[in-house]
Amino acid sequence: MKKFFAVFAALILLPLSLQAADFKEGTHYEVVKQNATSTPQVLEFFSFYCPHCFKFEPLMAQLEAKLGDDVEIKKNHVNFLGKEMGPQLTQAYAAAELLKVEDKVASLIFDQIHTQRKAINGEAGVLAIFEKAGIPEVEAKGALASFPATGIASQMKRNTETFQIRGVPSLIVNGKYQVITNSVKSTDEFIELVSYLTKKTD
Template identity: 40%
Template sequence: MKKILSFIFILFALPLTACADTEFKEGTHYEVLNKPATSQPEVKEFFSFYCPHCFAFEPIADDIKKQLPANVDFKRSHVDFMPRNNREVATGLGKSLAALELMKADKEGVSALFKHLHKDRKQFSSMTNVRSVLADAGIDPVKYDSAYNSFIAAGQANQMSSDQKTYNIRSVPTLVVNGKYKVKSSGLKNEKEYAEVVLFLLEKK
């Protein structure tokens, strides 16, 4: 965890122009997964609202999204191994993310949930507590309930759990490109390289 935090600090400390052109190498900058590539190009971020590194990674993820080609989807998958002492919340937050995406309110909702944990330094006691935080942030609670209890949200949450196992996600934030390549943050020097390696892997066959 300390290494990840140090990396995040380095990303913010160095200017975008500090990085020279880099030849990205397997084993150093990315890992090739023994999985079939996705049918459509995509970048998937595995994260947790409880992870402080994921919170710090938000502006980096936003920068990567802006540089993606129009035909590439940026997807988010919430992991369920945090917090370890509250399984209801650990599993429910993935479903909550799916509900927010269905409502097209994920930008506001994600910001509110991160803020509650990392700026306000409060915890979620239950999914009812999560709902209240979202309502206070302006998310319509009736529409949220409808989306949260939908078969679509349940299916998407199950897919997040399945993807977490499929790609053997043990730490976050982690980016997987085209279902085939896992970015190794330890081999990258700054924010510019992070975006560059993602674009490089999108083109890699």
């Protein structure tokens, strides 16, 4: 586990590498499902309570810019960190998606937990985050309690179980390939690997 986190720290800090990589199954990625998605997709599993996920955000922004609009990048919050607030923040992120303020809400939650080092306590704490994101309390409450938000949160939980995610951040590409994070040596190689997998279906 320490090696896993050390690799992610290195990805944030190392300069770009120009070395071309020969990516191999079992070394750089694992096949975790038999069939790939019909369109290119990157699914990032994360938790707001994971400091490595917080540090991983700039790398994901670089990846998104590099892959462009042809590849869908989705975030999947997990419930297994943060005790009872884990599922609540999954619901909050689902509601933020509905309201199309997920980037603002995610940034505010990460900042409060990891930069300000302040806890988010219950519904009141979640509503305060939405207010900072420009969403009135009545609208935020409605979204949090809505059937669509509950459906999104339930799907996130199912995804976590389906792909047997035990640690975060974790990436599943095209619904079929899981990136082996300790195989990459630089930011450039990481982006190259994910880009390679988005084009792969066999």
